[in-house]
Amino acid sequence: MKKQLLLLGFLALGIGAHAQRKCASHEHLQQQVARDPQMQNNLESIERFTQAKAGNVSHSTLRGTPVYTIPVVVHVLWNTSAQNISDAQIQSQIDVLNRDFQLNNADTSLVPAAFRSAVADCKISFCMAQRTPTGAATTGIIRKQTTKTSFDADLDDAKSNSTGGSAAWDRNSYLNLWIVPDIKSGGQSGILGYAQFPGGAAATDGVVIGYKYFGTTGTAAAPFNKGRTGTHEVGHWLNLRHIWGDESACSQDDLVGDTPLQAGQNYGCPSFPKVDACTSGNGVMYMNYMDYTDDACMYMFTNGQKTRMYGVLQSGGARASLASSLGCQAPSTSTCAAPSGLASSSVSASSATVSWAAVSGAASYTVQYKTSAATTWTTAASAATSTSVSLTGLSASTTYNWQVRTNCSSSSSSYTASSFTTTAATSGCGSNYEPNESLSAAAAVPTSTPLSAAITTTTDQDWFKVTLAATSNFNISLSGLAGDYDLVLYNSAGTQLAISENGGTTSESISRTNNAAGTYYVKVFGYNGANSATCYSLNIGATAVATTCPGTYDNSTNGSTSGAAQIPFNTDIKGTIGSSTDVDYYKFVITTGGSITLTLGTLPGDYDLKLLNSAGTQVGISQNGGTTGETISYTAAAGTYYAQVYGYNGANSATCYTLKVALGTATRNDGSVVSATGTVKVQAYPNPAGQVLQLNISEGMTRGQLRVLDASGRPVLQQQLLRNSATLSVSGLPAGVYHLQVFSSEGVLVGQTKFVKR
Known part of the structure; x- marks a missing residue:
């Protein structure tokens, strides 16, 4: 499959009215990255390591001795006695994990012949912890009664003593499993479970599962009573994505080469072959543990998924420390004394x-x-x-x-x-701008002024803060590199806007246009811990962008009625009278007669306003003197009209004027909107968007136009709307916040919303 770098965080599963798994990972991811901007860098680093190590894993499917053994501690948080699940139920889940991750599950025989060559023995085993982090003997089970009847995945409150939960054991030595009465996410209850991917905070690392979906006995309830929720979530904990790539689009991927692309999740127990919009022939791999089918209908990992899991477990991986954990070994009766004389x-x-x-x-x-x-x-x-x-x-x-x-x-x-x-640095540039190890400690520096600093340790990173007084273009350069350094630009909220990550000592650069006035952050860091006492050179170039006027509609062709641009109703549009002979024409269409009002304002000179009909005949005029605004009120029949703006006695200026055509009782009856002042509901998803944005538009909208504006109000994308749904490609847009406008076929603004481009 296509290898793409998908940056995801926590993942949650839910159960709805029809006993279906549901995903709430997107909202949780946004919250996690917003709380800790460093997490995105962690995920990128882990993904690069995983891809680099992909060729070092044996894909043998023969069952054999596990290569990795993971100690497990289970935190049972119960409110009622029924939720205090038995030791036998806990052990049944550990048994399922061992069968599923070692290809000892009996239902592996149900894998269709078309997919059997991809089935993998992942050679990963799990044991209940035999010793605590301090070396004391334990059963690996912590039981704690809580007053809470539900825990919130958005808050991770199951993982802290102070919020009614239970604090995690050292994630470098244990897999933490929390069993809870109920899980909420985004306000929705009944979530089956969720896992933290490698790269998140140590205090919240592990898997949370509802007591009804854990193991194969006791309180485990069909159709999720075969322990596969645990298998699915531990798969996420070991860096596996949902098999459909977490977005309902064929271009999305799970970063695994031997799982077919599929359009979205599968529920229940499909029949083979199951073909969707992304597949043909053998169809989708709905029986994979990382889909959403019922427990009884998922029974395989693939060789490619095994490779991804080994990417975090092998030496140098994010969970490599588990290999040296003593958690599965019972402590001896003899005392091992702690060191002294430090x-x-x-x-x-x-x-x-x-x-x-x-x-x-x-x-x-x-x-x-x-x-x-x-x-x-x-x-x-x-x-x-x-x-x-x-x-x-x-x-x-x-x-x-x-x-x-x-x-x-x-x-x-x-x-x-x-x-x-440690002592203070005595020479060189290693201490320049220090301490500046985080966004909150960023050193304030001027723009367009070269500076020198150094990445002196494996954990060192340099943050710089600049403030733009006006909309500007960035041209940031990082040169004179003594190692493999990378360069990142963030906005004031800590959201990544751009990154340059050339290999080796190749210089890095970021160019980004039309950045709104405000605070920005630049980070320099060493990839894979690269560092040196040698200085690098950084220049955060920022050039103010001249105010762009006129707007989109005042263009090279609108000097006559034949070239007039059609403008939206009830919207201020901008233009200029750039010379003594300049005249601007704007077109609009009335489909049902009624009153309209034309307003010409913010005048830099003595400008006049005319209203013309489709034949070019004047039907209205306003000629106030000086810079007084102009207004024309008119009862219009159905038809095409033109607004004419010109300077009296050759008045002109580079400064913008504004023109608005407001509808009064005039309405439109072509079925595209409800009324002259009516609005339509615009639903945009996924939001934030990656490659594409899906749109659903209500209120009988049948045709019109879509327009996307950037944060400064500049149009950056537009597309015809032919029905009440559309797919908008946003892959070419820089990361940021955008404004989406929906216009009717006559150019009337009838709906709008905002979306974020990742």
Whole structure:
């Protein structure tokens, strides 16, 4: 299938009145990225790594010893005793995960012959945790009564003690599963479950499932009583997308090469072959775990999906730390002592040595460190029984927390913690504009002024803030690169507007036109941790855009009635009288007679206004003196009319005037709209949009025109409307907020809405 970089976050499933799975991931994704703009960068980095490692996975379908074993902790949050599901029901779900991810499910024999060559043994196993993060013995089950009857996927409140939930165990060592009474998303109850993709926050990492859809016994209710909700959600947790690509369009994809394109999700239990608008022949793979069919009708992963899961589990992947987890090993009865005597030495602007006293019986030590402001720990490499580690690539003038634990032959101790502060940078550009590691700490810099700085550590990133006083064009350049650096432009809300990500030391650049006045952010960072003490050069060029006047309708042809542009009703349009001989004509059509009013305003000179009929004969005129506005009220019969604007005695200016033709009792009766002042309802989806925008238009709309304006009001796209639905290609538009207008066949604005282009 076509490989596209789809940036998704949380995914939710729901059950409606007809026992169908439903997806609420889009809203959740927008909330997650809005709360943490860094998440989008995390997802992009994970996707690049996954694609780069795709060729390193064996696609053997033979059943064999699992390659990866994942410890599981189950948080049971119950309100009534019926929701406090049994240990047997929990174990039944673990058994399903092991069968489904190791191709030991009996119903794999139901896979149609056309798809059997794609079926994969993913060689992933799951076990109930035998030890806690501190090394104590556990059953892997946490039971907690809560006063809440429902948990909200939009808030992730199941994952925090303070909101009636249960705090996650270390996601680097465990898969967290939360079992809850009910799940809401976007105000809708009855959601089956949702998962966090790799790249999200550690405190919310894991899977949430309703107690009616977990396992195969007890409270598990048909048609979701075979544990496949768990299989589906853990698939998301391991970086699998919905098989149809999460948008109902054949151009969308799940980033997997051996799953057929399909137009949308499937429900219930279809019959083979199931052909939709995107497929032919063998049809869609509705029996895949990542579709929406009933539990009894999904029974396979593909080799391509196995590849994606291995992309996060193998060395260097986002969930690679699970391979070294001790969660599946019961602690020994002997005590593994925690280290003592922690010390820091040889502390400089970019490095430090940390040490501790030896512990009897230690097989190895684990050292982790992070800045005091960070939430994620970095594990430092150390010799098996060495009692010191050198930390490098640190940021100057920064406080670091570090911790060390003892790993004995059968258990590990708790961590012992300490801290140190690096010295200030003494020379070079490494300290220029620091600290500026985040959007909120961005350094304010002028535009069109070269500056120098450096990416000095694997985690360093430089943020800069610029303010535009007027609509401007950006020409941003990043050069003199000592490593593979990337360049990103954001708006004031932290939404990515543009990115340049050339490979190696190739310079980066961003050009973006017509950026509205306001605050913008520029980020420089090293791809895959690239860094150097060598300076880079950044120039955030911004050139103010001259005010564009006249507007769309005052063009090179409207100097006569034959070239007059047809204008919308009830809408201010702009024009200029650019010379002493300039005359502007505008056309409009009345289909049912009645009163109309023409208004000419914001005049820079002594301009006059005429109303002409279809033969060019004057039927109305307004000739106020000076810059006083002009008005013509007229009772019009059905037909074509022209508004004429001209300067008295050669008056002219580059400054715009405004002209509006307002309908009074005149109406339109061609079936496209309801009344002269009536509006139609415009539904646009998906919103935000990727490649295409689907439109549904109500109130009997049959024909007209669609027009898209950017944030500055400039028309950027228009298309004829031939029926009350349409598909609008927005792939060529830059990311941002746009205004969609719907005009009737006579040019009357009858409906409008806003949408966001990703």
